[in-house]
Amino acid sequence: xxxxxxxxxxxxxSLSALLANKGRGALTALGIxxxxxxxxxxxxxxxxxxxxxxxxxxxxxxxxxxVSRMPWIIRGPEEFxxxxxxxxxxxxxxxxxAEALRGRAVVNPYVGTRVTVRNGSKSLDSTQITGTTDKxxxxxxxxxxxxxxxxxxxxxxxxxxxxxxxEIKDKLFGDKDPVGEKIRVGNRxxxxxxxxxxxxxxxxxxxxxxxxxxxxxxTFAKIFGGRQRGFDVxxxxxxxxxxxxxxxxxxxxxxxxxxxxxxPAQEDNFSINKLDTLVTAYNNIMGVVVGVGLMVTGIALxxxxxxxxxxxxxxxxxxxxxxxxxxxxxxxxxxVLMQFMFEAGVICLFGGLVGILLAWLVTLLIxxxxxxxxxxxxxxxxxxxxxxxxxxxAGIAPAWKGARQDPIxxxxxx
Numbered sequence: 001x002x003x004x005x006x007x008x009x010x011x012x013x014s015l016s017a018l019l020a021n022k023g024r025g026a027l028t029a030l031g032i033x034x035x036x037x038x039x040x041x042x043x044x045x046x047x048x049x050x051x052x053x054x055x056x057x058x059x060x061x062x063x064x065x066x067v068s069r070m071p072w073i074i075r076g077p078e079e080f081x082x083x084x085x086x087x088x089x090x091x092x093x094x095x096x097x098a099e100a101l102r103g104r105a106v107v108n109p110y111v112g113t114r115v116t117v118r119n120g121s122k123s124l125d126s127t128q129i130t131g132t133t134d135k136x137x138x139x140x141x142x143x144x145x146x147x148x149x150x151x152x153x154x155x156x157x158x159x160x161x162x163x164x165x166x167e168i169k170d171k172l173f174g175d176k177d178p179v180g181e182k183i184r185v186g187n188r189x190x191x192x193x194x195x196x197x198x199x200x201x202x203x204x205x206x207x208x209x210x211x212x213x214x215x216x217x218x219t220f221a222k223i224f225g226g227r228q229r230g231f232d233v234x235x236x237x238x239x240x241x242x243x244x245x246x247x248x249x250x251x252x253x254x255x256x257x258x259x260x261x262x263x264p265a266q267e268d269n270f271s272i273n274k275l276d277t278l279v280t281a282y283n284n285i286m287g288v289v290v291g292v293g294l295m296v297t298g299i300a301l302x303x304x305x306x307x308x309x310x311x312x313x314x315x316x317x318x319x320x321x322x323x324x325x326x327x328x329x330x331x332x333x334x335x336v337l338m339q340f341m342f343e344a345g346v347i348c349l350f351g352g353l354v355g356i357l358l359a360w361l362v363t364l365l366i367x368x369x370x371x372x373x374x375x376x377x378x379x380x381x382x383x384x385x386x387x388x389x390x391x392x393x394a395g396i397a398p399a400w401k402g403a404r405q406d407p408i409x410x411x412x413x414x
Contacts, residue, residue, distance in 0.1 A: 028311045029351035031304025036355025036383050038297035044363050046290050048373035065249050067235040071271040073281050086269050088232035093259055100255040108135035109217055111233040113224050115186040119172040128212045131220025139236045147179040147194030155216045162190040166198040167210040305394040312344050312398035344395025352387025356380050
């Protein structure tokens, strides 16, 4: 009962003191506000980047192995020069790999270039043109919104047909249905047979069907390349069982070494890439970025906590006679201790709540301009807990100083 009365009395006196010095309390909370905004923004941005990364690169496929001339992650110009000297992967090698893995995996060769795409007076410069096969929909799981995708007979007869991305359709045709219409890809006319469903472009760039034009890889080879002119394809390989990715990787390496007629002592002259490669690189980079961000926010909160502690020491000194009077009429040490602890906690809680509000506004700005982002309730709760803990830690020393004062000496204080 007495403890409850002490808490209530301490809270009443603390709130009265804070209301009497509203300006000083608000300025004291500024450091906490900055720290909380930094904490929440760092955590929200990290979550948003992680979600955006997953969405942007989901088209790659977690159960797909890629055979390429170059690795996806290259460390420095020396590595680039070494890998760049490798033999190009040819379309015929993809066909031989598909034959070797028949019944166990699906192989999709693809290659890209950039040219201008036109429809009448409208044109799009440097548009990504991807030569691929009907197997692409198996690899990525993406399907056309209208029309159809490439078919085996399109590849067999090297037909001049194209499947366009949603953004390509929007810019070249507007609200008009483009299926059956013609577009000019470089110097060649293509008939549009399908439009991919809208995917959206992530902050990482990555692969988005929205901004690509897909044509048969055989048609691509005929128009844009060939063995004589240099024609480097990548091979996407998807196994029948998604749980056997490691086994598939070893099998692909073995079969492609046979195709390349590499001796056991020779190293691979091709690279095996997987989504895990990008995930590992992303995690390493984000680990450093988030670590640095949290370190900076930790410093901001520490500085804010020191500011609260200094103000509380000033407050204890200014109210020495008040403490002496309270103790002289029977106030316990714990009552004085709780009074100043409560003051420090309220200042930091106020800073935390204002920080959450400002961080929410920053999150809305990020969501509108950079990438999808939202302030989760869990992060807000963590911010409030951090605010209260900082307040309690910052208030311990000043509160203890006030609670230990001798009432007689305190009453003599001028």
